[in-house]
Amino acid sequence: MPSHSLKKRHMAQQKVPDAAPAKLTRRKTSPQPSLQHVDYVLVWLLFILSVMGLIAILSASAHVAQAQIGDASFYFKKQLIGIGLGLVGLLLALRINIYDLPYWLKPLMAITLILLICTHIPGLGLTIKGSSRWLNLPLIRLQPSELAKPMVVIYLASILSNPQFSRLALLDKLIAFLPVGAMMAIILKQPDLGTTMVIGAIVMVMYFTAGTAYWKILGVLGAGFTAFGIFSWSTPYQQARITSWLDPWADPQGTGFHLIQSMIAIGSGGLVGSGFGQSVQKLFYLPEQHTDFIFAVMAEEFGFIGVCILLGLFVLLTQRGVSIACKSPTPYLKLMAMGLACMISIQAFVNLAVVTGSIPTTGLTLPFISYGSSSVAVNLAAMGLLLNISRHAPFKTTGEQARHQT
Template sequence: MGKKNPYDFTVIITVAMLVATGIIMVFSSSFSYAMVVLGDGYYFLKRIMIWAVIGTFSMYFCAKVNYWTWKKYANIMLLGSIILLILVLTPLGKEVNGAQRWIGVGSITVMPSEIAKFTAIVFVATSLTRKREDLQKFFQGVVPYLLLAGMFFGFIYAQPDFSTAFVVVIIIISMVFVGGMKLSHFVGLVGAGSVALASMIGYIFIAGKGYKAKRITAFLDPWADPTDSGFQAVQSLLALGSGGIFGRGLGRSVQKHFYLPEPQNDFIFAIIGEELGFIGGVMIILLFMILIWRGIRIAVNAPDFFACLMATGITTMVIVQVVINIAVATSSMPVTGMPLPFISFGGNALVIFMASMGILLNISKHTNMNRS
């Protein structure tokens, strides 16, 4: 394993800044909604604080556990994740806002799709480490991972949750590519995937039925129907635009007062832009860029193949979710539910991301960051 180095302090301080910002912005964006609807303005603050503490312990635990330990539990984790994804589609699943994505009793809930992302990273990294030489063969090496990605996509899309399903597929494909897939196979897959995605979007748009079609038409012109299909996009743009360079000031958002639905979740970046302005939004993006940079550095300089793949999967998960969330908030892509890592309200997501950062820290401890 080589000599151990200090943990990557940049990752620690960046994650701490993002989580602290998330706690502040969740409280600021949710107070009005929580006070009026739930009768407790501190409802979301208290819960995000609890989850942040749990996430901190998870991050600490995973940073202490040798990253090779995860290989022992890869198969069990995959089986458990599949069982949870099946159970969420049964009467045991809890439906919220038309989506059945949670399993739980009372106020304690688990989101299997978040666990699936973490499971996919561990299992694919373990499998590729054992079958690295097979990746040069398309049917023997690549197809099994495509089937795995398709299985995850199918279960999660059925909830329905297209964005998370898409993230899992991107994570798996990126890990297979880094693992040694032929460039020609990768280009072919990207091309086929792009055609399939474009065809699906085109079909939904032409059919013109359901909320998916409305989201596509709203993306093309949100102002055409600002009170219905384009409502979220319009309110998000108004929030970002009214923030200007320096913002209205912390706690002074207007759009969070029942204009932008549940601003503490998927559209929290819009509230950041409104209250902290362009400067605040850029600072958040810079923090994510620093974190992503460190993740890539750790992956490139990883002490072994398994560590490289784990770091690749974790970093890819952060990249894809940040890009999708900010793209949705800025109306650069159709509206879809995707939390902003470390910042949006959501206990399961926060714990998974912080635990993943713990694994990244453990890998950094075995990594010589001065290597080219």
């Protein structure tokens, strides 16, 4: 495993003791900062977002759930279970020693990869609308790709924070990236282009934050868009996505239908919206009204004012991530904090951009708001990690770790 080989090399050199994975002894000696330093703004933000999600799900899914399942609050209840699991995950993530995480990386990455591979095994994987994204487990329908996102953040934060990483040979760097590349490939194969792209964006964010040269980042981005462009124009399915985004009204009953319905919902909301529960578009006009397109229902019911509040909440979440990252004492924590915050805000941005017709359609949920128990559970647990990091912020200048900074 790359991390293993990295650790080996690192330990062999025995020169710079700052990188977290190398500090085996710190497990016993490093102080666990007090819980009172937790970023309470973020705690409240998570609470508000989760409640908003529950309210939005109740409004958006009640009719569909009643029609399809016969229980109007079905999705609401499932989401509550997801939030409950997420809270457990959050508290666990809050209590662990964040510097221990790298020691768990190997098994965690392995489990994630195995779960991802399982989605491709018939019988284990659950295929909905042609996409095998789920594992059908009792109580919860697990979506391993949701788990993959924070795992990629933790993994990249671990390896990129090592100051020796930049001095590695290109081949070693590529080997180190291999587990992430494998995850992306498996998810792309599900197929889940949206999540793959979000993970790609997280990877870019992590490398960029770690200090990779601008020209390399721009080069990879350029290559990525070129590849995406060629891919889009060569496959009819992707081509239809692009053309229907460019002009949805060309085929209002066909490829343009989803986008048109979404824009009608948003546009008819106006400044103040039609009021809670009053959306008409959610009544089977909108596709995926409680998952991918839940924002359209919110925009219809709460108008531009509601949209601005929601955007403000996501901006605030990003700001908390930035703030925590900047206050964090080590590159390892900075990278992880930024990665976790961006994981949420980038997915939120992509979802909102798709639903408002700003970018071509791809299936992605809106973090904390869309229905999806795996998603909300994993996101809450990931935010638990971010809160954990926030506890280390006051040690930026006075803490033991600060002296290890070059």
